[in-house]
Amino acid sequence: MEFEEVFNCSLQFEDPTTSQLIEAIDGNYAATITLVVATILSIITFVVFMEGEVFVCRKIASRRKVQLSFIMGIYPVFSTTSLISLYVPRASLVARFSAQVYLSVSLLQFVMLITGYFKTRDNMRRLLKGSILPLGSPPLLIFASCCLPKIPITEGNLLQIVRIIKAAVLQVAVLKPILWFVATVLWTNGSYKPGKIGLHEPFIFFQIASLLSTLIALNGIIILFRLCKEPLKNFKITPKFFTVQLALVLTTTQSILIAILISANVITCRYPFSARMRGSYIDNLLTVVEMFFFNIMATIWYRRLEGNIDPEDQLRRRYYAQLSSTYKVDPAIQIAMGDETDVMTSLTTSETSSRTLDNNSNEGKIVLNGVELNGKGTNGYHQTKDLENGSTEI
Template sequence: MNNVSNRTANSCDGEPPFAIDNIRNQDVFGIILYSVLTFMATISMLVFLEECVYIYKKVPANKKSAIIWVNGAAPVISTMSCIGMWIPRAVMITDLTSGTYFAIVVFKFLIMMLEEIGGDEAFLKRYSKHKLKISTGPCCCCCLCLPHVAITRRTVFLLKLGSFQFALLKLIFTLLSIFLWTNGNYNPQDMRITGAAIWINPFVGILTVTALWPVTITFMHLRITLRTLKIVPKYAMYQLVLILSQLQTAIINILAMNRIIACSPPFSSPARGYMLSQQLLILEMFIITLVTRLLYRRQYDPLPEEEPGDNENTKLTTLAVSA
């Protein structure tokens, strides 16, 4: 009896199982679940590849790269989650890969909005007399006293830089985390002050918030101009991927590390939390992939020239006067 208790305790505190042990431990329900989720991840990637072919043939050259990157967010996360589901010990690598890809997507979504207008020059020509409202989330939604900023080349450069720094630094911190992990110095579950994770993760969180701010500023200014291109639901899907892949995963992992999610041999509580997170992401990203395909599969005609009173600032002024 003591031996059984000791094995159970060790499995609840030890490393995630190897892939072969994970497969051998599955019952009929587990085999069906893994098969269905793998099928969903495969379909997500096939839909993405088909969409890449469509974009390559139908979309102007200046928009191809950004749209393909943004379209790939859900399928890539789904594929990485599927790999992490089958190979539990690779979860940290797959999570870091998904996070790095999405960091690039944040920057590419900003580029995509600018390219939908016609590029930097067209954006400056169209909105040079306007001003940007910077008191938006996630940084400064409560700071209503912040002044509006004139739209200049420097402003556009700073908006791009604010998002690009996340794509670059996230890659650097991902490589650093992997190097430290191979040396035994990085463990996502180690929240001690002497651990590397307690220093790296909060800094990456600050970079994330800083990168999301320019995207929100640009979206708030262009959402009416680009409404015919379904920019609002596109932005909603982009935000949903962010919430599910970052916030949802973080919440599940915190619950698992505090043993609220019970261990289930051969999975410890943290490993089971990671597993549940991967399985949920596969299902969620499958649905988002299908919705995203509907939003981006369209004719990419140039926007009409701006008519007097057709910009968001004028509309808001008119509404205020009418009220």
């Protein structure tokens, strides 16, 4: 039959079309259930992301909103591209290329988010002045930590250090898309065979270059994180860094490890999949499952006001929320219209203009705007009426 020839173990580097794949797994309940579960997980990941995106767009300031949206989008993008690779095996390289380009841009957005938490350069200098920059940070320089010096942060070298860290992350945003673009061009020519390891195969060289670029960027992000961890503890950057780091490391190293397992015959040909296709399916399935859990963790820490807005802004929002619950006024409208002073004045006037009347005696007492009015019988009545009519005489 046709699909038996397509999935022959001797054809290690030929991907089937979608119709051939569906024909091959027809009756294979394990493969069908696996595809259905992967589809459900990917849909849930996308729905959770969209809900968090709506929350961020409504509650967070404009520039920070864009940065948070890029970072939160890492997980549904990888989940969706991996799902596409499961259904359309021949689009696997193009889908992975698109996901890696998005990841590279998101890493730069993450660095901009961390530095943006300081709000101004002067504030950054004030908070980081006197800190120690550990050059011996994982993953690249951890073994040289005993030899490398620790640089004290001063006002003169702070901006230069931040520029170097941004450059370390920027290189992955430029280099990895170029690498994947060249790999896609070679793949269309038949020269690039994903998963095939050999001295004359471009796959291993592209993967090593991509891994080194990723490790350099990761090293810069770790240095930035260790430098800003204490000054920015109110912004909860530790779990945010953890979710981004996991996504970066796993998406880069996982495919290399699976390729090594294929070369070592740990992952072998098993009908209806060749060894390379089984490895690709395992990689994409793991990515879908991993992104499902990573997206949940990212939603917990990115989809919230605490840790994503400035403490002063958070206190002000709580203040207006209390006013809103008392006077039924939308706090967003108060902030947008600049009615903070008017609302506070109204609150003070309402409290000082309270009236008390003693109904248990014949003597009436009225307190109006801090002025105590006393009267008996008709005199008290006329005093009250004069005030109501706007008269200044008592």
